[in-house]
Amino acid sequence: MNADCQRALLNLDLEIDAAEAEWQDGHLLGCEACRTEADRRDRVRAGLQRAVKSTPVDVTFEQRLRGSLARPSFLRQWRAFAAAAVVLISAGLYWIGPVIESRVRESAYFQVLPETVSRIMRVGLSDHVHCAAFRKFRKPPVAEELPAAFRPVLAHIPAGYSVAAAHECKTQGRPFVHFVLRGAGEKTVSLVMARKQRGETFANSALRRVAGSAVFTEDVPRFQIAGFEAESYLVFVVSDMTGEQNQQLAFTLAGPVTALLNRLV
Amino acid sequence: MDRGAGTIKQRFESEAMPHLTELLRTATRVMGDRGRAEDVVQETFLQAWKSFDRFQSGTNCRAWLYKILFHSIHHYRRKWFRLAVMQPMDEYTEATAAYTPPIPELLTDEDLLAALEKIPREFRAVMLLVDVEEFAYKEAAEILNVPIGTVMSRLSRGRKAMRDLLVSREVAR
Numbered sequence: 001m002n003a004d005c006q007r008a009l010l011n012l013d014l015e016i017d018a019a020e021a022e023w024q025d026g027h028l029l030g031c032e033a034c035r036t037e038a039d040r041r042d043r044v045r046a047g048l049q050r051a052v053k054s055t056p057v058d059v060t061f062e063q064r065l066r067g068s069l070a071r072p073s074f075l076r077q078w079r080a081f082a083a084a085a086v087v088l089i090s091a092g093l094y095w096i097g098p099v100i101e102s103r104v105r106e107s108a109y110f111q112v113l114p115e116t117v118s119r120i121m122r123v124g125l126s127d128h129v130h131c132a133a134f135r136k137f138r139k140p141p142v143a144e145e146l147p148a149a150f151r152p153v154l155a156h157i158p159a160g161y162s163v164a165a166a167h168e169c170k171t172q173g174r175p176f177v178h179f180v181l182r183g184a185g186e187k188t189v190s191l192v193m194a195r196k197q198r199g200e201t202f203a204n205s206a207l208r209r210v211a212g213s214a215v216f217t218e219d220v221p222r223f224q225i226a227g228f229e230a231e232s233y234l235v236f237v238v239s240d241m242t243g244e245q246n247q248q249l250a251f252t253l254a255g256p257v258t259a260l261l262n263r264l265v
Numbered sequence: 266m267d268r269g270a271g272t273i274k275q276r277f278e279s280e281a282m283p284h285l286t287e288l289l290r291t292a293t294r295v296m297g298d299r300g301r302a303e304d305v306v307q308e309t310f311l312q313a314w315k316s317f318d319r320f321q322s323g324t325n326c327r328a329w330l331y332k333i334l335f336h337s338i339h340h341y342r343r344k345w346f347r348l349a350v351m352q353p354m355d356e357y358t359e360a361t362a363a364y365t366p367p368i369p370e371l372l373t374d375e376d377l378l379a380a381l382e383k384i385p386r387e388f389r390a391v392m393l394l395v396d397v398e399e400f401a402y403k404e405a406a407e408i409l410n411v412p413i414g415t416v417m418s419r420l421s422r423g424r425k426a427m428r429d430l431l432v433s434r435e436v437a438r
Contacts, residue, residue, distance in 0.1 A: 013417065013420055013421040013424060014417060015401065015402045015417075040367070040368040041368070041424070041428075043368070043372070044368055044372065044377070044424075044427060044428065044431070045396045047372045047374070047377050048377050048381065048392070048396055048397060048427070049396060049397045049399075050374065051374035051375075051377040051378050051381075052290055052291075052294060052378070052381075052393065052397045053287070053290065053397070054374065055290055055293070055294075055378070057286055057289050057290060057293075058299070058303070061285075061289060061303055061306075062285055062286075064307075065285065065306070065307055065310055068307060068311065069310065069311070069314050
């Protein structure tokens with residue numbers, strides 16, 4: 001492929017001015033390889049357009065939308081106020097109650113957490129207890145909405161578990177990326193990631209190393225916790241699985257998670 | 266539609282409503298889920314109706330609706346999941362930008378839609394706007410609220426990813 005062919009192929013994805021279009025036409029006329037490639041790309045574009053535009057849509061949607069638009073605005077507003085009132089009352093019963101309960105249980109947990117638990121493990125533990133351990137998640141994300149970059153990591157989640165929540169959160173002023181998995185019997189697993197702060201590393205800690213690996217663990221009340229690190233991140237797996245299962249999961253996730261985090265800016 | 270001014274209702278009927286189906290199709294492809302797509306399209310048309318008296322007749326109603334649509338999609342996603350900003354897009358691009366494979370001769374709608382579904386959402390949105398709905402790059406940039414250079418690079422990457430996926434699907438047969 002010569003420089004003209006490279007220019008012509010590059011042009012296929014650009015909006016070009018009249019002079020460049022003239023050059024392009026001339027090149028395609030004289031270059032069968034580029035002409036064939038341009039035809040193929042046109043065929044894909046045309047095929048994609050046909051495929052998308054021929055997808056059937058739900059004909060009742062237009063009727064429903066029209067019904068919604070046709071409601072008098074005062075009625076819509078009245079309904080909106082009524083709906084808001086219902087939402088507020090329901091939220092009190094449906095959301096606020098469990099949230100308060102979750103906060104009470106979180107507070108109670110940390111009150112009895114032994115001071116001997118290391119500072120570094122408290123990082124992951126705090127987010128698990130704050131966001132996952134005592135929370136109910138009612139609307140799990142659909143696979144399509146999970147970030148594509150994390151799909152190789154999520155391929156390793158244990159059998160019988162699914163993603164109940166995935167979000168960025170903040171606990172005690174510190175931001176986290178947090179995946180919450182739920183399995184049978186409300187078993188919960190957190191994959192918690194946090195940017196390292198100054199001096200934070202497992203390397204020089206007195207924590208137990210799992211089978212000579214880069215995964216560390218420590219005994220904490222009620223949960224199992226294991227941690228490892230990427231260049232700029234600390235990663236924790238916290239769960240109410242058995243200690244062995246938790247460590248095994250951390251061990252399995254360490255490779256793909258570290259590889260992914262080391263690629264992030 | 267009780268806005269009193271019959272002309273507004275008529276204008277909305279004639280200028281906005283004809284685009285409903287294509288917006289719904291685009292939203293479904295971007296969101297990957299019909300129910301969520303209906304949510305954002307409904308929100309789009311409610312927003313459009315509320316502010317239609319400020320819309321200038323004769324300007325591009327279709328592009329205006331798409332701008333509201335992508336704003337609604339962005340808002341819908343941001344409400345509960347913002348992690349997408351962490352995707353290592355450049356690396357994905359490097360991995361897929363080096364080689365141009367031949368495209369299979371026979372392409373079914375199923376092949377094309379399956380490939381489209383696997384393309385990262387940011388690329389897919391641009392392909393839907395430019396390749397399917399035939400918006401100019403400048404219009405797509407305004408709809409997505411990104412620079413025109415971003416539109417061009419996402420389009421090029423998306424098309425490249427599409428070709429790779431079609432080839433790999435062909436090879437797998």
